[in-house]
Amino acid sequence: MNQDLNAAKALPTLLLVDDSPAIHRLLAVKLKNEGIDFVAAYSGEEAISVANDIKPALVLLDVNMPEMDGFQVLHALKADPETHDIPIIMLSGDDEPEAKVRCFELGAMDYVTKPFQVAELRARISNAIRISKLVELLEKQASIDALTGLGNRAFFDRRLEEEVNKASRTSDSLTLVMCDLDHFKKLNDGFGHPAGDAVLETYAQILKDQLRTYDIPCRYGGEEFAIILPNTDSPASSMICDRIRVALEAAEWPKYPGMKATSSFGVTNISHDGSHDSAAWITAADQALYSAKSNGRNCIHVFENADNIVPAFKLAG
Amino acid sequence: MQPQGQTTPIFSSLKGDPDMDDLVTIFVHEMSETVTTMQSSYEQRDWEQLRNVAHQLKGASGGYGFEEMGQAASTLEKLLKSGDDDLDAIALELSALTDLCLRASA
Structure with missing residues (x-):
């Protein structure tokens, strides 16, 4: 042994x-x-x-x-x-x-x-x-999501708090991205759960391929992913997100003819209330993601302070 | 100090262990220096140093197959730890320990 x-x-x-x-x-x-x-x-x-x-x-x-x-x-x-x-x-x-x-x-x-x-x-x-x-x-x-091999929710919560603290201490830039597979429920219903799992696994692989070694991709829950991008400003993070978006859109699914998968992105470089609270970062990124969904999906929306804070809402999926 | 009366050699209980023979030789060789340190600590009433040496001997001697030496070192250490600075009592335990140290043979 x-x-x-x-x-x-x-x-x-x-x-x-x-x-x-x-x-x-x-x-x-x-x-x-x-x-x-x-x-x-x-x-x-x-x-x-x-x-x-x-x-x-x-x-x-x-x-x-x-x-x-x-x-x-x-x-x-x-x-x-x-x-x-x-x-x-x-x-x-x-x-x-x-x-x-x-x-x-x-x-x-x-x-x-x-x-x-x-x-x-x-x-x-x-x-x-x-x-x-x-x-x-x-x-x-205990920190890894079994299906995708990415960090799990507990790991994400811990790392986000660390990175938010670090960024507020050093004044380095920081980006948080929340991304979500579009119409994932329809995809599961139409092509079966193994197809849904294949999309989740492929998406995780795309994140690993497109991100840099110091970026932190995690599975936030269900079909939602969270990416922490340390030392990254808004233009750079939008470019990274777009590479991920294009890669999933271009993915082919020979085992599931006719299937197409896309994802939407909410990006933030600031917390929605200007605080150093990691929960406020998630709120801001979620809000931006909601806007991306409202704008027709398969797109990226960057949070701005001018965005109205949407009261209790549910993502359309 | 009492004179060192006994000269019967004491051998390590690990004698014959091929791993240990060289180590025991070094350990025994160092005994004269250890005894000198303890005796001068006693003469200078440096109880802390005497206690440290006794403590080290207690920890090491058993591992080298000199169990009796370890017990004598433990007795001396306990006496010094108790804060008792009765010179005769310390001298008695010290001489018991140094006797065993000097008889240790490879």
Whole structure:
């Protein structure tokens, strides 16, 4: 199991933090056949800087060190988003429950007392690496829409908030696009749900092909998609949207003769009320999308502040 | 300080483990320096340094197959941790520990 998970990548790197050189020598020898790359740190300060540099797969952290102790290092690593997800096993000569509980509360994955049984430590190391890989996988899967492979709604909400905050901080431009497949219900009814799925998948592929690596396409729900375009102003975003629009319109559906798919776009570079609230961005883009639908579909509408705020409305589909 | 009476060598319980023999040799070789550090800490009443060395020994010695040394280091560490600075009590535990350190053999 471990081997399978590790096989694809280079050897996982383990950062050992302990002020005792005897412990470093012992573990380097005892774990030499475990398929692990060893990196050594002899103090808390060194550990934090090395962890930031190399992002190890696991940290073995001695609790009792002079100057900065293991609790402080653990706290610092967990507080930094860069190192927050690295699993940490505490090593300690103390068997006191208070110390153990404190480590777990600070975010340690495991706690091993010295002198340790090497076989037990090996098992705990591979267990910690396995769990952290599974957590990573789970987090990734929980962010992905299963049909299209794009980010899902939860992922979009999180990323939009991040990007809106970032743009308001840096004054960089930001664009949000809401796009919707035209007459999707008719298409499903007329050609069957597999045809509808094929359109959704093809559209997702068009988004991936047409967008830049730093753009963020997501499935917002049903036949609605949302695209976050960081550092992008209005003319550039309209051009990108038009490429997507043309690509879907030109798509051929040999399995579904006579089928045609198009999409409409609502684009905004500002929130509808000028706030830094991500919900206000969605409202503005939705409004623009509504205008695009009203203008006959298969087109792009850019939100302007002069647009009337449409009260509770439902998209015509 | 009590004189070092015992000279019977103590061997690592891991002796014969091909992975360990070289490591044990280095560990044993370092013992004289470790003992010197502990003795000078005692003479300077530097309890923090003495406690750190005892703590390191406690953590490492078991892994090198010197379990008895680990227990003696643990006893000394606990005594120093308790804040008891009774010189005789510390001297007694320290000499028990240094005796084991000096008898450690590869």
